[in-house]
Amino acid sequence: MDLNNPETLVSAAAGGAQRGGSGVPGGRRKQRVSMADVAKLAGVSSQTVSRVSNGHPGVISSTREQVLAAMRELGYRPNSAARALRYGQFNTIGVILFSLSSTGNSRTVEAIATHAAAEGYAITLIPIDVPTQDNVLGAFTRMGELAVDAVIVIMEIHLLDTGTVQLPPGVHVVVVDSDAGDRYSVVDTDQADGARKAVRHLLDLGHRTVWHVTGPETSFAGQRRTQAWRAVLEEAGRPVPPPLHGDWSAESGYAAGLALAGEPDCTAVFASNDQMALGLLRAFHERGLSVPRDVSVVGFDDIPDAAFFVPPLTTVHQDFAEVGRRCVQGVLQQIRTRGGSRPGTDLVPTTLAIRHSTAPPRR
Numbered sequence: 001m002d003l004n005n006p007e008t009l010v011s012a013a014a015g016g017a018q019r020g021g022s023g024v025p026g027g028r029r030k031q032r033v034s035m036a037d038v039a040k041l042a043g044v045s046s047q048t049v050s051r052v053s054n055g056h057p058g059v060i061s062s063t064r065e066q067v068l069a070a071m072r073e074l075g076y077r078p079n080s081a082a083r084a085l086r087y088g089q090f091n092t093i094g095v096i097l098f099s100l101s102s103t104g105n106s107r108t109v110e111a112i113a114t115h116a117a118a119e120g121y122a123i124t125l126i127p128i129d130v131p132t133q134d135n136v137l138g139a140f141t142r143m144g145e146l147a148v149d150a151v152i153v154i155m156e157i158h159l160l161d162t163g164t165v166q167l168p169p170g171v172h173v174v175v176v177d178s179d180a181g182d183r184y185s186v187v188d189t190d191q192a193d194g195a196r197k198a199v200r201h202l203l204d205l206g207h208r209t210v211w212h213v214t215g216p217e218t219s220f221a222g223q224r225r226t227q228a229w230r231a232v233l234e235e236a237g238r239p240v241p242p243p244l245h246g247d248w249s250a251e252s253g254y255a256a257g258l259a260l261a262g263e264p265d266c267t268a269v270f271a272s273n274d275q276m277a278l279g280l281l282r283a284f285h286e287r288g289l290s291v292p293r294d295v296s297v298v299g300f301d302d303i304p305d306a307a308f309f310v311p312p313l314t315t316v317h318q319d320f321a322e323v324g325r326r327c328v329q330g331v332l333q334q335i336r337t338r339g340g341s342r343p344g345t346d347l348v349p350t351t352l353a354i355r356h357s358t359a360p361p362r363r
Contacts, residue, residue: 111324181345257283
């Protein structure tokens with residue numbers, strides 16, 4: 001037995017466990033297929049089998065196919081635990097986040113999982129109920145116990161109960177949807193530019209001003225969208241109506257819509273997400289207002305259902321798939337170069353999906 005070979009050690013340990021107390025008469029089970037068995041059948045060295053198992057490019061295609069055929073015939077499965085011990089790499093990316101309930105978070109996690117799988121990586125997900133410094137550090141500790149190569153953090157830095165979050169040193173990290181670009185590598189949708197596109201679209205249609213239903217005050221994305229809404233109106237010299245505060249839910253959009261239905265000067269509304277825009281549509285319908293003949297409505301996110309609202313919703317399209325791809329590529333670059341998280345923000349552009357909920361105001 002080669003005591004310097006981690007795969008030999010792990011396989012031996014597994015074999016020992018199988019021989020004792022298995023419940024099979026005599027304590028015997030089918031012996032695990034080894035790398036040497038595959039090498040013998042394929043007529044190659046164990047080193048060549050190892051190279052094929054680890055996806056090493058320095059194996060000619062005919063030999064690779066020969067080894068893979070032997071693996072299939074014998075039912076050989078590479079020992080990932082042994083490989084991790086040998087190379088110090090687990091092919092797993094951890095994801096820490098505060099909430100899965102929001103559209104942005106859930107679709108970003110989905111995109112991260114898809115792109116990680118395409119790169120041969122799995123993801124380990126740890127949600128945090130209460131956003132505190134201790135809980136974040138505890139999640140990182142848990143990630144260390146689960147043996148991950150890097151961590152993607154989907155979090156609002158300013159929600160923590162301390163002024164700044166201090167992530168553990170030496171950890172490959174990318175942060176999503178945060179204003180921490182001066183300290184960490186950040187990937188985010190260009191929230192401000194998306195909001196500017198929405199408001200300018202309504203002004204270009206001829207509306208005198210644009211009312212606004214905000215996201216939660218604690219949301220970085222919501223803050224950026226509201227700031228951009230206000231800035232566009234001020235730059236254009238238009239009145240800035242008092243914003244109505246929402247919480248991302250259709251219910252809060254509905255409440256805002258009932259209030260706006262009583263404002264005779266309200267001909268256009270920018271909602272900070274599509275769910276609140278849906279609530280607006282219902283409230284306006286119940287108050288006898290036609291969208292877009294009486295009031296134009298623009299949302300943000302472009303959820304899959306937005307094109308099937310009545311009327312189909314004009315909204316800012318977020319490319320969650322691209323956000324997820326850039327997150328995965330960011331941590332993989334750190335892993336492959338053995339580098340740390342470089343401060344800076346990578347913004348993913350937005351587009352405006354123009355449908356039938358916006359039109360010029362009635363004269």
